[in-house]
Amino acid sequence: MPDHDVIVIGAGFSGLYQLKCLRDQGFDTWVVEAGDEVGGTWYWNRYPGARCDIESLEYSYSFDPALEQEWDWSERYAAQPEILAYLRHVADRYDLRRDISFRTRVEQLDWDGTQWTVTTDDGASRTARYVIAATGCLSMPSRPEFDGMAEFAGEVYWTSSWPHEGVDLAGKRVAVIGTGSSGLQTITAIAPIVSRLTVFQRTPTYAVPAHNKPIADRLAALRPRYPDFREESRLTRAGFHCGEESTAFYADTEPSRVRAEFERRWLDGGLCYTQAFRDILTDVDANEAAAEHVREQIRLKVADPELAERLTPRTYPIGAKRMCVDTGYFEVYNEDHVSLVDIETDPIRRITPRGILAGETEHEAEVIILATGFDAMTGALNAIAIRNGRRTLREKWEAGPQTYLGLMSAGFPNLFFITGPQSPSVLSNMVTSIEYHVDWVTRALAHLRSKGLRRMEPDPAAEENWVNATNDIADLTVMPRAASWYMGANIPGKRRVFLPFVGGVGTYKQIADGVAVAGYHGFELS
Numbered sequence: 001m002p003d004h005d006v007i008v009i010g011a012g013f014s015g016l017y018q019l020k021c022l023r024d025q026g027f028d029t030w031v032v033e034a035g036d037e038v039g040g041t042w043y044w045n046r047y048p049g050a051r052c053d054i055e056s057l058e059y060s061y062s063f064d065p066a067l068e069q070e071w072d073w074s075e076r077y078a079a080q081p082e083i084l085a086y087l088r089h090v091a092d093r094y095d096l097r098r099d100i101s102f103r104t105r106v107e108q109l110d111w112d113g114t115q116w117t118v119t120t121d122d123g124a125s126r127t128a129r130y131v132i133a134a135t136g137c138l139s140m141p142s143r144p145e146f147d148g149m150a151e152f153a154g155e156v157y158w159t160s161s162w163p164h165e166g167v168d169l170a171g172k173r174v175a176v177i178g179t180g181s182s183g184l185q186t187i188t189a190i191a192p193i194v195s196r197l198t199v200f201q202r203t204p205t206y207a208v209p210a211h212n213k214p215i216a217d218r219l220a221a222l223r224p225r226y227p228d229f230r231e232e233s234r235l236t237r238a239g240f241h242c243g244e245e246s247t248a249f250y251a252d253t254e255p256s257r258v259r260a261e262f263e264r265r266w267l268d269g270g271l272c273y274t275q276a277f278r279d280i281l282t283d284v285d286a287n288e289a290a291a292e293h294v295r296e297q298i299r300l301k302v303a304d305p306e307l308a309e310r311l312t313p314r315t316y317p318i319g320a321k322r323m324c325v326d327t328g329y330f331e332v333y334n335e336d337h338v339s340l341v342d343i344e345t346d347p348i349r350r351i352t353p354r355g356i357l358a359g360e361t362e363h364e365a366e367v368i369i370l371a372t373g374f375d376a377m378t379g380a381l382n383a384i385a386i387r388n389g390r391r392t393l394r395e396k397w398e399a400g401p402q403t404y405l406g407l408m409s410a411g412f413p414n415l416f417f418i419t420g421p422q423s424p425s426v427l428s429n430m431v432t433s434i435e436y437h438v439d440w441v442t443r444a445l446a447h448l449r450s451k452g453l454r455r456m457e458p459d460p461a462a463e464e465n466w467v468n469a470t471n472d473i474a475d476l477t478v479m480p481r482a483a484s485w486y487m488g489a490n491i492p493g494k495r496r497v498f499l500p501f502v503g504g505v506g507t508y509k510q511i512a513d514g515v516a517v518a519g520y521h522g523f524e525l526s
């Protein structure tokens with residue numbers, strides 16, 4: 001007999017809810033977590049200004065109506081401490097901690113034909129019939145090597161593993177490398193307190209304003225209909241509301257109406273901007289119109305036209321890299337103590353004891369902050385030696401991940417992924433997608449048990465079809481046209497394939513629901 005029915009890796013949004021569901025179903029479950037607290041992403045990413053880019057009313061669990069009635073979100077976009085407090089509350093409220101081992105990292109998984117042996121970094125191992133990887137999509141930091149890093153005399157911080165205390169940037173000369181969401185948020189938050197801020201930008205970023213604000217009134221109005229609101233979210237394109245279904249750009253190119261629609265979305269703020277027209281991610285003209293409106297706004301915000309131009313994204317479609325939601329990012333560059341180094345024209349040559357040498361100029365700094373992103377979607381899974389007796393998952397995925405529905409991979413039975421590659425995951429409200437996968441997997445395990453079955457694995461042909469379908473759908477969009485982490489392009493040597501399922505949350509749900517209803521069509525159960 002295995003030690004446990006199920007071992008879950010990770011205690012973030014996915015792992016916590018998965019533990020609760022399995023426990024409710026009577027499965028003996030053990031959760032392994034590398035951090036010393038619950039929270040996952042929201043435990044590690046505690047850099048200044050860290051904030052969610054999905055609205056709090058959507059980026060929260062829906063599984064318990066009582067929980068959503070009792071928790072008060074203070075702002076439209078919750079800051080990291082509030083989300084971490086929420087997850088700690090969830091862990092306590094459902095008494096989840098007693099089945100979680102903290103400060104323990106899974107290093108190896110071995111399938112012996114009937115069960116998994118899970119080996120952790122303390123050298124111990126335990127067995128389970130099923131393993132669920134709730135390892136997160138953006139949890140394996142990408143840490144590019146810069147020559148001379150070890151010689152730097154000052155402090156170095158990574159946004160993705162920010163120290164819990166003891167960082168004081170006030171009055172210091174600070175350099176930030178990276179202008180994705182983490183970089184933008186950090187830059188905006190620290191600009192008012194540092195004496196000098198030098199930003200190293202490789203690719204300019206499309207950012208739309210957050211218009212963050214208190215939401216007590218909205219929360220009160222929503223509460224009576226929260227369950228319906230959640231149900232609607234599950235069938236939307238991205239797992240959250242973006243107002244009424246928009247028209248197609250090609251059907252509405254009258255300039256004043258197009259402009260009015262972009263302006264309306266801009267004033268509303270947030271990621272719904274790219275849903276101003278329903279074909280912004282599939283039609284190059286629609287995309288260019290949306291991009292051009294953002295470029296105009298950057299020119300309005302940045303006083304120096306030459307600087308505005310350097311901050312303006314031109315080389316890739318809007319939405320093809322994760323768009324940022326900002327709270328005054330571009331305006332920061334109007335401050336005299338803030339400067340921008342374009343490393344496309346002045347590449348970082350090395351880190352020196354006193355700062356960063358880019359092109360011919362040494363930029364002095366006492367602190368370097370690296371906001372260089374993650375080995376997305378496959379990084380955390382590939383960091384574990386997952387072996388089926390013949391080969392590793394990493395070997396199987398060398399040319400890109402192969403999954404059926406992003407939930408499992410053929411040849412690796414009884415191993416489930418929560419928001420795995422080729423599921424909507426990072427293109428959606430993660431919490432909507434997490435809850436959907438956790439519910440799906442829980443139901444599958446209950447189904448197996450009720451039928452006296454003990455093994456589940458995708459049929460290789462079904463998997464191949466799914467991989468082809470996800471690639472084909474991505475190719476119908478502008479999404480593969482950027483060197484993005486969606487494509488694995490930020491990691492040297494990583495095969496460039498589009499990693500998430502771009503067909504939409506609602507569509508995905510209908511497909512995966514159908515698969516389950518049809519007796520887990522495309523899976524082999526035995």
Ligand code: NA7
Pocket residue numbers: 053138144177178179180181182183201202203322343371372373374483485490
């Ligand atoms: P991102 O979005 O991957 O941003 C990383 C940034 O770091 C981006 O601007 C990169 O430039 C830059 N980068 C990465 N490697 C280097 C090197 N070697 N040299 C210089 N610059 C580099 O990660 P974030 O943490 O900001 O955001 C991740 C997600 O978290 C976000 O999308 C939200 O979903 C939440 P590039 O654009 O690749 O040229």
